[in-house]
Amino acid sequence: MRIALPLLITSFVFLSACTSYDRVWVKADATREQRKHQQTACEAEALRLLPPSNVRASASTTSQSCTAGEHGCKNKTTQTDTEYQYTDKNRLDRETLIKDCMYRNGWSRTKVERPMIKW
Incomplete structure (x- = not known):
């Protein structure tokens, strides 16, 4: 049992290091296609307002x-x-416009766990 506990802790540390987090847009009762459509519309609006420089x-x-x-x-x-x-000196400002557009349209961002290792 003494050997199993350190092995278990070490395994947990290695497995937790293989996990990262993504931020995704979510909205109640919205589909993936609706999210893609809204995000594309917000990106297009941001590009019109702040083209690449x-x-x-x-x-x-x-x-x-x-x-x-x-x-x-x-x-x-x-x-x-x-x-x-x-x-592109406008990239960060454009990302802010995209986030603002998504929030204005009722979307919010949440963290989603994404494993780094594909089994």
């Missing part, structure tokens, strides 16, 4: 190398790598 951000890394000469660097080589990334 992509902003380009860049990050540059520069490295230098040189060949030692009598008076410092003789042959200097510079290499610059630039990475570009695009972000």
Whole structure:
């Protein structure tokens, strides 16, 4: 029995770590199709009010190398790598509009457990 208790606790910890939670929209007596329809309508409204506004951000890394000469660097080589990334500056505001639209239409959000491991 002494060995079974630690094994049971360890098993529970590992299994509980394999669970995550999703948030879903729910409304009394509403079907999945009604939820999809309402969510799509809210997303379309939010896109009309706040269309994507992509902003380009860049990050540059520069490295230098040189060949030692009598008076410092003789042959200097510079290499610059630039990475570009695009972000939608309206994304978070648009998500807020979608949530507001859903709440105004009688929907609420609830947590649903979703197992990470498929048996």
